[in-house]
Amino acid sequence: MTASDTLRTGVCYYPEHWPEERWEQDAAHMRRLGLSVVRIGEFAWSRLETADGEWHFDWLQRAMDTLHAAGLSIVLGTPTATPPAWLVKRHPDMFAVDEHGHTRGFGSRRHYCFSYQPYHEHCKRIVTALAERFGKHPALIAWQTDNEYGCHDTILSYSPAAVEQFRQWCKERYSDIASLNAAWGNVFWSMEYSDFSEIEAPVGAVTETNPAHRLAYWRCASDAVIAFDRVQVDIIRAHSPGRDVSHNFMGNFVEFDHHALSRQLDIATWDSYPLGFLTRDGVDPDEQKRYLRTGSPDGAAFHHDLYRGCCKGRFWVMEQQPGPVNWAPYNPSPRDGMARYWGWEAFAHGAEVTSWFRWRQAPFAQEQMHTGLLLSNGEEDVAAAEVLQVAQEIDALQTAGVDLTTQQAPVALVFDYTGDRVQRNQQPDGRTHDPLLFTQQVYSACRRLGLDIDVVAPDSDLSGYALILVPNATIEDTALVASLAQVDGTVVLFPRTGSRTTESAIPDALPPGAFRQLIDVTVVRSETLPPEECPVARGAETSTVMSWRERIRSPLTPIATFDDGWGFHYTKGRVHYINAIPEPQSLERLLQAIGQRCGLTITTMPEGVRTRRRGQLRFAFNIGTGPVAIAKLFPEATAERVLLGARMVEPAGVVAWRVA
Numbered sequence: 317m318t319a320s321d322t323l324r325t326g327v328c329y330y331p332e333h334w335p336e337e338r339w340e341q342d343a344a345h346m347r348r349l350g351l352s353v354v355r356i357g358e359f360a361w362s363r364l365e366t367a368d369g370e371w372h373f374d375w376l377q378r379a380m381d382t383l384h385a386a387g388l389s390i391v392l393g394t395p396t397a398t399p400p401a402w403l404v405k406r407h408p409d410m411f412a413v414d415e416h417g418h419t420r421g422f423g424s425r426r427h428y429c430f431s432y433q434p435y436h437e438h439c440k441r442i443v444t445a446l447a448e449r450f451g452k453h454p455a456l457i458a459w460q461t462d463n464e465y466g467c468h469d470t471i472l473s474y475s476p477a478a479v480e481q482f483r484q485w486c487k488e489r490y491s492d493i494a495s496l497n498a499a500w501g502n503v504f505w506s507m508e509y510s511d512f513s514e515i516e517a518p519v520g521a522v523t524e525t526n527p528a529h530r531l532a533y534w535r536c537a538s539d540a541v542i543a544f545d546r547v548q549v550d551i552i553r554a555h556s557p558g559r560d561v562s563h564n565f566m567g568n569f570v571e572f573d574h575h576a577l578s579r580q581l582d583i584a585t586w587d588s589y590p591l592g593f594l595t596r597d598g599v600d601p602d603e604q605k606r607y608l609r610t611g612s613p614d615g616a617a618f619h620h621d622l623y624r625g626c627c628k629g630r631f632w633v634m635e636q637q638p639g640p641v642n643w644a645p646y647n648p649s650p651r652d653g654m655a656r657y658w659g660w661e662a663f664a665h666g667a668e669v670t671s672w673f674r675w676r677q678a679p680f681a682q683e684q685m686h687t688g689l690l691l692s693n694g695e696e697d698v699a700a701a702e703v704l705q706v707a708q709e710i711d712a713l714q715t716a717g718v719d720l721t722t723q724q725a726p727v728a729l730v731f732d733y734t735g736d737r738v739q740r741n742q743q744p745d746g747r748t749h750d751p752l753l754f755t756q757q758v759y760s761a762c763r764r765l766g767l768d769i770d771v772v773a774p775d776s777d778l779s780g781y782a783l784i785l786v787p788n789a790t791i792e793d794t795a796l797v798a799s800l801a802q803v804d805g806t807v808v809l810f811p812r813t814g815s816r817t818t819e820s821a822i823p824d825a826l827p828p829g830a831f832r833q834l835i836d837v838t839v840v841r842s843e844t845l846p847p848e849e850c851p852v853a854r855g856a857e858t859s860t861v862m863s864w865r866e867r868i869r870s871p872l873t874p875i876a877t878f879d880d881g882w883g884f885h886y887t888k889g890r891v892h893y894i895n896a897i898p899e900p901q902s903l904e905r906l907l908q909a910i911g912q913r914c915g916l917t918i919t920t921m922p923e924g925v926r927t928r929r930r931g932q933l934r935f936a937f938n939i940g941t942g943p944v945a946i947a948k949l950f951p952e953a954t955a956e957r958v959l960l961g962a963r964m965v966e967p968a969g970v971v972a973w974r975v976a
């Protein structure tokens with residue numbers, strides 16, 4: 317069996333929170349629930365080093381040995397998200413500073429600025445000490461660097477260290493100040509500099525700062541995160557051979573280039589809190605109401621597919637929501653069955669490990685209201701039984717000998733972190749447009765059509781895909797253009813494609829810039845629209861659009877026309893240019909028609925039902941309000957083929973069958 321067809325369940329554990337006498341009992345209990353992976357250590361700095369160089373590793377050794385003796389595999393987190401009070405007192409300049417100039421002090425976590433170099437030295441010390449001591453521990457299978465880079469809005473810092481690093485970064489990128497002025501268009505409003513030392517962070521100005529300046533600051537911050545991580549990765553690789561290096565990314569988070577950071581990792585992991593994301597991230601109110609106790613049907617799935625694309629297919633869920641969390645505006649209890657459902661959903665999308673957060677609810681400090689697999693008194697909470705069920709179901713599947721190696725999907729969705737950032741930087745023009753949300757709407761439309769999707773980086777190999785969706789390639793990326801020109805798949809470009817140069821200017825030849833090589837369209841005007849204004853385009857298809865519309869000059873005849881004569885949807889051979897943001901139902905119809913034309917098998921999903929194939933199994937999930945007879949949608953799901961769940965899929969249920 318290869319790594320990617322082995323499914324394992326895990327849990328996040330904090331031995332330092334509990335009396336040592338309890339560890340053995342906890343480890344045995346984890347095994348009884350079928351768990352085999354445990355992540356520890358990521359916030360334990362104050363217990364590992366009580367003063368400069370005063371190491372206390374014996375307790376961690378005993379904890380790891382105890383977990384090992386029970387047969388658990390360990391992921392060790394580096395504790396660099398939580399520099400302790402003694403260290404912070406010695407380096408009062410290590411704090412990040414927010415955009416209003418407030419210093420982000422001690423008393424929670426993530427209180428460091430990525431650009432503050434003396435902190436890198438302390439991280440090197442503790443990571444080296446940990447890697448030397450534990451790097452070859454027999455139970456250790458992987459490392460996690462830090463914890464959730466960017467959590468609590470901590471990527472962009474405006475500290476003196478960050479601004480100084482930005483000046484250096486600008487010097488390296490532009491060499492001389494005249495080139496920087498030209499690249500950013502600083503002649504506008506007399507923003508020209510005569511020396512790199514004059515450059516400040518793009519905050520605190522009277523009105524909007526230059527989007528090119530903000531893009532550069534974002535790129536510099538993204539590079540700073542990657543460099544910070546790199547220090548740890550190199551140390552771990554030197555001292556801990558054969559162990560995977562991972563980091564746990566977040567949901568709905570685009571503050572740095574995750575594809576770029578992932579190049580130095582072995583496994584991309586992410587932290588999945590479907591109910592927290594639903595109420596925190598302001599999706600449509602009807603959807604919030606409908607899916608209050610389940611999370612939206614595509615929220616977690618999108619991220620599984622995104623992170624699967626980061627490290628050549630290897631991804632885990634490092635933290636999986638078990639019950640109510642403590643940090644969203646409202647924290648409802650999930651519908652019974654959802655802990656199991658989310659576990660299987662991750663596996664269906666290719667996860668190697670699903671690991672629940674956390675083992676036992678903490679009776680103290682900030683996360684008292686965050687549930688775990690156990691209540692704070694040590695009794696099992698609701699999710700424990702569901703987690704055991706997942707482990708038993710995995711065993712049954714593995715006994716049946718199904719191959720679960722993830723294969724390439726028929727549809728690719730090209731996701732570009734820089735493209736997303738460039739669109740954000742162009743706000744406040746069109747304030748209701750959210751580029752990540754639009755990308756997710758494209759994704760959801762395909763999922764409602766029953767399609768499997770790979771979310772991939774712009775520099776990925778795009779051959780073999782029947783359909784390639786390009787929702788946010790805002791930058792004129794000539795390598796992407798070349799790659800799209802070479803492949804055979806149908807390509808769908810969405811509004812704003814190629815609408816900016818790498819320095820965030822309008823291309824000389826107007827948008828879509830270099831992408832015109834694929835289809836002869838020129839954007840001569842674009843408009844942004846308030847939510848109540850939704851123009852309708854009529855023709856071979858009828859589509860309602862919202863928030864953004866482009867007027868096109870082209871020798872091609874549009875497929876539909878708006879009342880004011882603007883065209884909509886241009887196509888040439890296998891390339892489509894969609895020059896407005898279709899509302900979700902129109903988008904679905906449009907992609908259905910395009911998908912059918914390129915030979916995809918479309919299966920329209922009932923509300924709340926989704927499907928995904930992994931290896932020899934096809935899964936179906938139901939978070940609708942009633943049971944679903946799956947064989948009506950998928951006749952191949954005969955009784956003999958079903959290997960997981962039942963053909964009448966109850967709400968919060970999952971079924972999987974061996975494909976024909």
Ligand code: GAL
Pocket residue numbers: 463464467587589635641642643673683686
């Ligand atoms: C994550 C974080 C965990 C824990 C969890 C609570 O963002 O990585 O440490 O705080 O949220 O849901």
